[in-house]
Amino acid sequence: MSECPFTPPYPVPHRSKASLVKRFFTGWSSWIHTLFKRSYTMKMGEIHLPKLDFYIANELSIVDRVMTDADREFPKHQFLSDLVEPLIGQSVFNTNGKVWDDQRRMINPAFAHTNLKRVYELMSNAVADMLAHLRAQDHDAAIDIDPVMTHVTADVIFRTMFSVSLDRDEALQIHHAFTRFQKNAQPGAMLRVYGLPSFGFPRRALRASAQIHAVFAPLVRTRYDAYHRGATPAQPDILQSLLEARHPETGAPFSFEELIDQIALIFLAGHETSASALSWALYLLSESPDLQDRLHAEIVAAAGDGPIGFEHLRGLDGVRNLFRETLRLYPPIGFFARTITRPTVMREKRMKPGAMIVISPWLIQRNKENFTCPHSFDPDRFTRPEEAEAVKSAYMPFGKGPRICVGAGFAQQEAMLVLAAIIRAFRLDYPAGPKPEPVSRLTLRPKKGIRLRLSPRG
Secondary structure, X not given: OOOOOOOOOOOOOEOOOOOHHHHHHHOOOOHHHHOEHHHHOOOEEEXXXXXXXXXXXXXXXXXXXXXXXXXXXXXXXXXXXXXXHXXXXXXXXXXXXXXXXXXXXXXXXXXXXHOHHHHHHHHHHHHHHHHHHHHOOOOOOOEEHHHHHHHHHHHHHHHHHHOOOOOHHHHHHHHHHHHHHHHHXXXXXXXXXXOOOOOOHHHHHHHHHHHXXXXXXXXXXXXXXXXXXXOOOOOOOHHHHHHHOOOOOOOOOOXXXXXXXXXXXXXXXXXXXXXXXXHXXXXXXXXXXXXXXXXXXXXXXXXXXXXXXXXXXXXXXXXXXXXXXXXXXXXXXXXXXXXXXXXXXXXXXXXXXXXXXXXXXHHHOOOOOOOOOOOOXXXXXXXXXXXXXXXXXXXXXXXXXXXXXXXXXXHHXXXXXXXXXXXXXXXXXXXXXXXXXXXXXXXXXXOOOOEEEEEEOO
16 A cells, blocks of 8 residues: 555654653543553563553564463453442453353353344344434534444343333433543542552542442342342343353352342443444544445445345445444553463563553554554455454454453444444534544543534435
8 A cells, every 4th residue: 555544533652651750640531642652563561650560562472372361370450450340340351260260151141142133123223213313413513423322332232131222311321420430430540550549539430330330220129139039020131141140169149239240341341332433433434435435335235225134234344344443443442451470571571470461452453563554544454465464463452362352243243233324324524623532541432522413315
């Protein structure tokens, strides 16, 4: 490729590594803003903070070793557990060892309810409700697409988990509460690793997480109590499977508190990351009118003007590659944190037990040694043979190894349906003004939302 295509916004890297003080202030609200130029090309970096030593591994052989973790020497780091525990407690996301094994065995049957063909009708109904909402908007004005994507993805997972839909007010409550959670959890984490007082940030993060739990906890409580009284018939959803789950050794069911932790994880992982990626995908489309026309033709050729069926998604390669390229540029989870459990040497760096080793899809997927024009938006890269090896070894938005996201297929199907429905119904334009700024806390989000103008086709 002679020149790079459109390059969407990302934080301009610092020319050199920042001091601890500067890193503290720039990382206060977004860790990707602390990166410097060599961060995107180095094989391994290291940073020593007052309360934490951590290493950033970009060399693919090391990445593979850490993420595959054949000898179980790199469990999840306590730093990440502390960050998310107010939201998801001691769920399967942040436990390790035998506890993780047991929890995983207990929840695996629940994922039968995310079978792609089985959930398609639920997804399609939620998308139809989203389209009705978008068609009712004032199309002369730009709208913030971020809460709309939060609603549709949360609605999909709500229907899959609880067999009921999620209304718009509850979705907005979740969207705003999660934003508040991230704004408080990130500074709290920074203060902790610098050995400074928390100044109430963890307490405010806990209050925000309670507002999220309040959306689904009453529903879980009602079903939990009824199930244990034997008062209700079984329902074909994730909650029912979790109610029926039993510990592989003791035979004990989840307690109510344990159930809430697992539900919170599945709910948040099932919608927050997808909502983030969809918002960025729609922004990228709004800056790419030619791609919109091409994808519109692809969708019409596959499904005409009738319902977009499960069988049509197979033929939407362009839509699929749009979503894949969005995940490459804007991975919702920008880093995975693992623990060094024994003295380890990597690239001549001596790591002590307790140190953190970070694997960052944000860095690996934007490394010029892995991808051509790494900061540019180019969905067609997924069709080029010369980039096939990079896609195989350096593309990891869902993680890698035994702890890879079990909902990857679910997320891709949901995203393709949402994107195809919007592309077929509307033309997207980005209004004049500042470009959206990505900030990375627990997930990657636009700092001030993404406002788009949607013009109905036909």
